[in-house]
Amino acid sequence: xxxxxxxxxIAVCQYGKMSVAARKLHIAQPSIxxxxxxxxxxxxxxxxxxxxxxxxxxxxxxxxxxxxxxxIALFDEMEExxxxxxxxxxxKIGATITIGTCVLNDILQDFETKHPExxxxxxxxxxxxxxxxxxxxxxxxxxxxxxxxxADIITVPILSDELILVCxxxxxxxxxxxxxxxxxxxxxxxxxxxxSGTRELFEKALQAAGISVNEKWTCNNxxxxxxxxxxxxxxxxxxxxxxxxELQSKKLHSILINDVNLDRDFHAAYHKNKYLSESLMSFMxxxxxx
Numbered sequence: 001x002x003x004x005x006x007x008x009x010i011a012v013c014q015y016g017k018m019s020v021a022a023r024k025l026h027i028a029q030p031s032i033x034x035x036x037x038x039x040x041x042x043x044x045x046x047x048x049x050x051x052x053x054x055x056x057x058x059x060x061x062x063x064x065x066x067x068x069x070x071x072i073a074l075f076d077e078m079e080e081x082x083x084x085x086x087x088x089x090x091x092k093i094g095a096t097i098t099i100g101t102c103v104l105n106d107i108l109q110d111f112e113t114k115h116p117e118x119x120x121x122x123x124x125x126x127x128x129x130x131x132x133x134x135x136x137x138x139x140x141x142x143x144x145x146x147x148x149x150x151a152d153i154i155t156v157p158i159l160s161d162e163l164i165l166v167c168x169x170x171x172x173x174x175x176x177x178x179x180x181x182x183x184x185x186x187x188x189x190x191x192x193x194x195x196s197g198t199r200e201l202f203e204k205a206l207q208a209a210g211i212s213v214n215e216k217w218t219c220n221n222x223x224x225x226x227x228x229x230x231x232x233x234x235x236x237x238x239x240x241x242x243x244x245x246e247l248q249s250k251k252l253h254s255i256l257i258n259d260v261n262l263d264r265d266f267h268a269a270y271h272k273n274k275y276l277s278e279s280l281m282s283f284m285x286x287x288x289x290x
Contacts (some may be wrong), residue, residue: 001042003075008035009047013057013065022239039064043130066152067134068271073137077275089279090119094133094142096197099266100124101222102241103141103159111286118279122138126220129193134271140280142269143287146197155267158287163198163262164241166252168232181209188234190217190225197264202237205260226252237262 011021012032022029040047047061057065080089095104100122108120123130123139127146133139136154148155167173184206188248192199216234219225222242229236230251247250268287270280 001039003072005035005039005077006072008032010065010068012036012048012055013061016055018055029196037116065250067273069137070271072239074275089117089277090121090277091283092121092123092138092140093145093283094123094125094130094139096127096130096143096145097124097192097220097222098145098161098198098239100244102239103120103266107143107283111283114286115174115279115282118283126193126195127197127200130269134269137271137274138233140270141283142275143266144269145193145264145266146196146200148267150270152272153269154272155269156284156288157265158268160267161264161266163201163237163264164240164243164254165235165257166229166243166247167235167255168255169250169289170232171235171253173255174253176255178258181205181211183231183262184213184257185211187213188216189213190228190234190236191215192220192225193218193220196220198237199241201262201264205257205262209260 008027009023011025012018015024016022018032018036019029021027022032025032036047043060043064045060045064046058047064049056049058093104104122108122112118112120115287122131125133127144127148130139130142130144131148131150131153133151134142143158144155145161165179173179190204214234217225217228219228222238225236225238226246227244228234230246240247240254243252243254247254268284270276270284274280276284
């Protein structure tokens with residue numbers, strides 16, 4: 001079993017057809033088929049079901065794919081750290097929107113001051129996308145505000161956060177300090193997109209109370225959300241970190257939802273099979289002890 005076997009298998013899974021994988025890898029299709037057969041014979045498993053000229057990965061194939069991705073990621077990391085020692089080491093970091101807006105810059109400044117030799121690459125996405133990228137070894141580490149669902153991802157709490165309900169200065173709630181969650185029934189809301197940790201936590205609170213709201217806006221941009229609320233498009237639940245200036249200037253007004261806890265932790269997240277390199281360990285330390 002070689003690195004080539006694993007790369008061919010990953011490509012077939014990625015593109016869904018051996019012909020496409022062959023074209024992308026610049027390999028003849030019979031060679032692709034033979035490589036997949038060699039893996040199946042070696043481990044005495046079936047990687048794909050072949051139905052109507054389509055490939056459907058088996059459960060054994062899914063498990064093998066998980067290992068293959070991480071072996072290739074580790075191999076690539078070894079190549080970079082050992083064979084290309086003269087070049088800067090890179091660290092691929094994923095962050096959710098609130099963290100990318102409010103927290104990550106301070107962490108990066110601390111880390112890059114201590115480790116100028118490490119090149120950082122940042123991707124800002126919602127929790128669901130970051131989790132999927134970690135599972136595919138497309139990121140070294142993620143910092144997320146939402147709940148990670150996969151048992152293959154290890155999470156470490158690094159910072160506390162508070163979600164708050166906010167409205168415009170002329171909303172009917174703008175003179176209230178607190179409300180019951182039942183008062184939100186059927187009101188217009190500006191919501192984060194599906195996969196957002198902020199949305200997920202708020203939706204759980206609504207479901208627990210048997211309340212539904214009108215999702216007037218759906219948006220993955222915090223500035224667009226704030227502007228929509230300021231201009232009377234609805235209420236929103238958002239990290240307090242994101243609206244401190246707007247609260248101070250009275251453009252937004254915060255309202256406590258009685259008996260509802262919207263506190264949460266931000267987490268550093270990495271795959272359980274991830275090799276914890278010196279640079280990755282140092283970045284995690286910066287997150288924990290800044």
